[in-house]
Amino acid sequence: MSSMPGELPIPEMAAVDLGAVLSALADPHRRAVVLELVDGDGAERACSSFPLPIAKSTRTHHWRVLREAGLVRQRDAGNGTFVRLRRDEFEAKFPGLLDVVAGISTAGISTARSAPVR
Amino acid sequence: MSSMPGELPIPEMAAVDLGAVLSALADPHRRAVVLELVDGDGAERACSSFPLPIAKSTRTHHWRVLREAGLVRQRDAGNGTFVRLRRDEFEAKFPGLLDVVAGISTAGISTARSAPVR
DNA sequence: CCGGAGGTTCGAAGGTTCTCGTACCTCGTC
DNA sequence: GACGAGGTACGAGAACCTTCGAACCTCCGG
Numbered sequence: 508m509s510s511m512p513g514e515l516p517i518p519e520m521a522a523v524d525l526g527a528v529l530s531a532l533a534d535p536h537r538r539a540v541v542l543e544l545v546d547g548d549g550a551e552r553a554c555s556s557f558p559l560p561i562a563k564s565t566r567t568h569h570w571r572v573l574r575e576a577g578l579v580r581q582r583d584a585g586n587g588t589f590v591r592l593r594r595d596e597f598e599a600k601f602p603g604l605l606d607v608v609a610g611i612s613t614a615g616i617s618t619a620r621s622a623p624v625r
Numbered sequence: 626m627s628s629m630p631g632e633l634p635i636p637e638m639a640a641v642d643l644g645a646v647l648s649a650l651a652d653p654h655r656r657a658v659v660l661e662l663v664d665g666d667g668a669e670r671a672c673s674s675f676p677l678p679i680a681k682s683t684r685t686h687h688w689r690v691l692r693e694a695g696l697v698r699q700r701d702a703g704n705g706t707f708v709r710l711r712r713d714e715f716e717a718k719f720p721g722l723l724d725v726v727a728g729i730s731t732a733g734i735s736t737a738r739s740a741p742v743r
Numbered sequence: 744c745c746g747g748a749g750g751t752t753c754g755a756a757g758g759t760t761c762t763c764g765t766a767c768c769t770c771g772t773c
Numbered sequence: 774g775a776c777g778a779g780g781t782a783c784g785a786g787a788a789c790c791t792t793c794g795a796a797c798c799t800c801c802g803g
Contacts, residue, residue: 525729529651533644534791555749562793567751569791586800587749601729607721611643652761673779680763685781687761704770705779 515574515581515588520596523577528601531576532608536561537569541578544592545609551582551589633692633699633706638714641695646719649694650726654679655687659696662710663727672699672706 532538540557559566570590573579577597582589597605650656658675677684688708691697695715700707715723 525726526651526653526656529647529726530790533647533651535644536791538644553749561791563750564752564794565792570750572790583750584800585749601725603721603725604729607719607725608643608647611719611722648760654761671779679761681780682764682782683762688780690760701780702770703779706781 513583515583517574517580517593518577520577520593520600523600525601527576528578528604531572531578534569534572537573538608538612540569540573541592541605542609542612544579544590545605546613547592549592549594551591554581554588554590631701633701635692635698635711636695638695638711638718641718643719645694646696646722649690649696652687652690655691656726656730658687658691659710659723660727660730662697662708663723664731665710667710667712669700669707669709672708 532541536559540559543557544552554566554570559569561569570579570581570588573590574581577593577600579590580593582591592605594605650659654677658677661675662670672684672688677687679687688697688699688706691708692699695711695718697708698711700709710723712723
């Protein structure tokens with residue numbers, strides 16, 4: 508558990524369980540968020556910048572799930588909170604997973620797909 | 626929904642949802658089963674041949690989940706049931722997913738790993 | 744200093760999941 | 774024909790998940 512100033516506690520990557528990760532990614536809201544982060548530039552993003560159609564207490568819940576599943580790092584800046592994917596760490600422990608899920612989720616949304624969903 | 630003699634009904638691949646797949650793979654028992662199927666030779670396997678430490682009614686439940694998530698095809702042979710991974714179909718719709726999950730799950734169990742879990 | 748935007752915590756409702764035992768079915772074997 | 778192995782269907786319990794509203798906190802801007 509790291510605990511920097513403003514950084515919310517997150518599990519060490521070694522303690523993260525694949526089952527928890529897959530559960531986290533199974534939810535459409537959370538997957539949508541992770542998707543945006545994956546094909547973002549890796550920079551920090553305001554939590555409020557994700558257009559989730561749910562109550563704010565529910566959003567808090569989802570951020571906690573993503574944090575505890577080892578997917579994101581979250582920083583509390585007083586007036587707002589910010590998230591960052593744990594890209595490299597995550598990739599080291601679960602190689603290929605983010606790319607594959609992102610690829611699958613993106614397929615069918617692409618403007619020029621090679622093989623239509625049918 | 627296909628329905629051959631003895632074949633239990635399964636969803637068409639097009640109707641399978643990634644969320645359902647990830648949920649299915651999130652459970653340790655089910656993931657263990659899928660793992661065995663992935664690094665098997667693709668042949669049919671008796672459902673009774675998986676050493677799951679759970680009641681048989683619970684096993685029935687898990688097989689249903691795997692079936693409905695589009696991961697396996699199940700055949701009822703009167704005295705016993707058999708499963709087969711929907712390998713190619715699944716690979717076509719969710720490219721790389723099975724291999725990545727299998728790879729991750731296998732890492733740390735391998736006899737000669739390149740990078741210890743640490 | 745007051746209001747609003749952004750968040751957290753708490754408690755509760757509603758649904759789903761995992762688990763099991765019991766009852767029942769279907770074969771193959773003795 | 775009776776028995777056991779392998780399964781399914783059903784019902785029930787415990788745990789968990791997602792969702793929300795209400796109450797509260799913390800900043801920044803006017």
